[in-house]
Amino acid sequence: MLGHIARRLGSNGLKGISPQQLLPKETHRHLQSSLDTIRPISTVSLWPFSSQPRDFSQPNSSWSPEMQKVYDHYYALCDTDTENGEGKKRPWRKLPSYNRSIKYATGGIHLSKLIQAKARLFTRNVKEQGATFEYVVFVNKEEKRCVCVFQAGRLLEGAPGHVHGGAIATMIDTVTGTLAGFLSGPIMTANLNIDYRSPMPLDSVVLIHSALDRIERRKTYITSKVTSTDESKLYTEATALFVSISVGHLFGSRN
Numbered sequence: 001m002l003g004h005i006a007r008r009l010g011s012n013g014l015k016g017i018s019p020q021q022l023l024p025k026e027t028h029r030h031l032q033s034s035l036d037t038i039r040p041i042s043t044v045s046l047w048p049f050s051s052q053p054r055d056f057s058q059p060n061s062s063w064s065p066e067m068q069k070v071y072d073h074y075y076a077l078c079d080t081d082t083e084n085g086e087g088k089k090r091p092w093r094k095l096p097s098y099n100r101s102i103k104y105a106t107g108g109i110h111l112s113k114l115i116q117a118k119a120r121l122f123t124r125n126v127k128e129q130g131a132t133f134e135y136v137v138f139v140n141k142e143e144k145r146c147v148c149v150f151q152a153g154r155l156l157e158g159a160p161g162h163v164h165g166g167a168i169a170t171m172i173d174t175v176t177g178t179l180a181g182f183l184s185g186p187i188m189t190a191n192l193n194i195d196y197r198s199p200m201p202l203d204s205v206v207l208i209h210s211a212l213d214r215i216e217r218r219k220t221y222i223t224s225k226v227t228s229t230d231e232s233k234l235y236t237e238a239t240a241l242f243v244s245i246s247v248g249h250l251f252g253s254r255n
């Protein structure tokens with residue numbers, strides 16, 4: 001999470017040099033205070049600036065009827081805004097998905113232009129819609145679980161005609177990491193265990209169900225399984241451990 005900042009600061013043999021030495025004083029102060037405000041997504045409600053980052057998990061023309069149908073199902077279970085401004089309380093919430101994780105920080109949309117401006121979130125960097133990762137995450141805060149609807153595009157081939165195990169791992173890391181971040185704030189993946197149970201054909205639409213197992217001190221344990229949309233077929237099972245970090249961890253300091 002936000003690893004590109006650390007990589008940026010750690011690349012070019014810069015290890016040991018503090019961000020203060022790399023960035024103008026004012027920029028560094030602004031960056032540090034903004035990163036200090038990274039919160040669990042569950043508490044992010046109002047964006048502090050007028051410009052909205054683009055939400056990459058909105059329906060688009062590459063979505064199959066099956067993907068759209070499952071999206072519609074979960075979207076109907078989500079909190080809604082009514083005309084008089086009173087939202088209808090429902091258990092599910094659709095999470096937005098930006099092309100840089102720093103955009104979750106206060107002022108992040110501006111900082112994203114300053115820090116490694118060309119960095120992009122791995123799963124959101126392909127121009128052709130539908131070619132790789134099409135996905136949307138719905139979270140149920142009360143039940144501490146989420147469901148991701150994932151359509152695996154044709155450029156994700158591993159075994160002939162089937163989805164690459166690394167692409168499946170990427171999605172499991174993304175979804176379990178999103179849930180852990182939602183529940184626990186800034187985290188990084190410490191451990192990911194995956195059992196691949198049956199091959200997933202390209203262009204499949206699948207559900208990635210993830211749930212909190214337990215939280216122990218800085219450790220958030222998440223379980224996950226990938227199924228067909230009717231849940232009759234099991235593709236993958238996984239467990240993941242996320243460790244809470246301070247932002248300083250990304251700059252090489254001890255917690």
Ligand SMILES: CCCCCCCC/C=C\CCCCCCCC(=O)SCCNC(=O)CCNC(=O)[C@H](O)C(C)(C)COP(=O)(O)OP(=O)(O)OC[C@H]1O[C@@H](n2cnc3c(N)ncnc32)[C@H](O)[C@@H]1OP(=O)(O)O
Pocket residue numbers: 001002003038039040041101104173174175177178181182185186187188189190191217218219241243244245249255
């Ligand atoms: C920032 C915003 C967040 C919220 C908003 C979300 C926005 C969503 C945005 C976009 C969605 C996309 C989401 C993507 C998600 C993907 C995330 C990644 O892929 S992260 C990249 C891969 N991971 C690494 O590169 C880590 C490298 N490792 C480390 O940096 C460290 O090892 C770290 C942080 C994991 C732990 O280091 P220590 O020094 O801080 O802590 P120590 O003391 O070692 O461990 C703490 C506890 O954890 C256990 N632990 C650590 N590693 C373990 C392991 N591998 N297995 C088992 N236990 C482990 C230890 O035994 C200890 O346990 P005891 O508290 O003593 O009981």
